[in-house]
Amino acid sequence: xxxxxxxxxxxxxxxxxxxxxxxxxxxxxxxxxxxxxxxxxxxxxxxxxxxxxxxxxxxxxxxxxxxxxxxxxxxxxxxxxxxxxxxxxxxxxxxxxxxxxxxxxxxxxxxxxxxxxxxxxxxxxx
Amino acid sequence: xxxxxxxxxxxxxxxxxxxxxxxxxxxxxxxxxxxxxxxxxxxxxxxxxxxxxxxxxxxxxxxxxxxxxxxxxxxxxxxxxxxxxxxxxxxxxxxxxxxxxxxxxxx
Numbered sequence: 001x002x003x004x005x006x007x008x009x010x011x012x013x014x015x016x017x018x019x020x021x022x023x024x025x026x027x028x029x030x031x032x033x034x035x036x037x038x039x040x041x042x043x044x045x046x047x048x049x050x051x052x053x054x055x056x057x058x059x060x061x062x063x064x065x066x067x068x069x070x071x072x073x074x075x076x077x078x079x080x081x082x083x084x085x086x087x088x089x090x091x092x093x094x095x096x097x098x099x100x101x102x103x104x105x106x107x108x109x110x111x112x113x114x115x116x117x118x119x120x121x122x123x124x125x126x
Numbered sequence: 127x128x129x130x131x132x133x134x135x136x137x138x139x140x141x142x143x144x145x146x147x148x149x150x151x152x153x154x155x156x157x158x159x160x161x162x163x164x165x166x167x168x169x170x171x172x173x174x175x176x177x178x179x180x181x182x183x184x185x186x187x188x189x190x191x192x193x194x195x196x197x198x199x200x201x202x203x204x205x206x207x208x209x210x211x212x213x214x215x216x217x218x219x220x221x222x223x224x225x226x227x228x229x230x231x232x233x
Contacts, residue, residue, distance in 0.1 A: 045162075045213055059221040101217075112215065113215070114172050118169050
């Protein structure tokens with residue numbers, strides 16, 4: 001059974017930082033792209049960042065570029081999101097999700113986000 | 127960036143009735159379109175991918191159709207557990223991966 005367990009959220013002041021973690025189990029972690037998707041209170045879903053299987057390629061939505069960093073440790077089956085210079089508008093539930101695309105040889109195929117964690121809440125407020 | 131637009135924002139239906147939700151993409155996404163269900167306090171769950179393929183464990187009353195820019199999610203006979211918010215998402219052109227704003231299905 002695929003499980004994704006996020007942690008690391010909390011209350012932080014504007015300008016502050018947090019490190020979100022997502023521990024994965026139930027699948028061969030190193031073979032899959034991992035992503036972060038957030039949801040502001042009462043709002044819709046917004047893709048934030050994705051990282052390739054090896055960690056060599058990373059992708060960010062424009063509003064977080066230069067402030068957020070995604071990384072992964074395949075030996076620990078964990079993906080991270082370092083969130084810096086936090087703003088009030090970053091307040092959201094942050095979900096870890098499996099998927100985005102898959103690479104088979106030279107072919108890159110798009111994939112949906114097929115499994116999601118339960119989320120970790122980041123609140124930015126003074 | 128591909129903009130996804132869902133309609134209606136809210137759909138009021140009764141248990142046992144059919145629900146039809148629409149999703150439009152600002153440019154073609156082929157069949158790389160997914161639908162997710164989200165219940166209050168829960169994470170989203172993948173329902174449909176490839177525009178029409180049900181994810182593992184999803185009941186047959188959920189069906190998806192469409193290609194290019196126009197897509198539909200149909201729930202053939204609403205059950206009480208189906209009242210939720212539904213999001214469409216394109217994964218054809220990325221980054222960014224983009225979602226619609228959601229359709230709330232309520233009684």
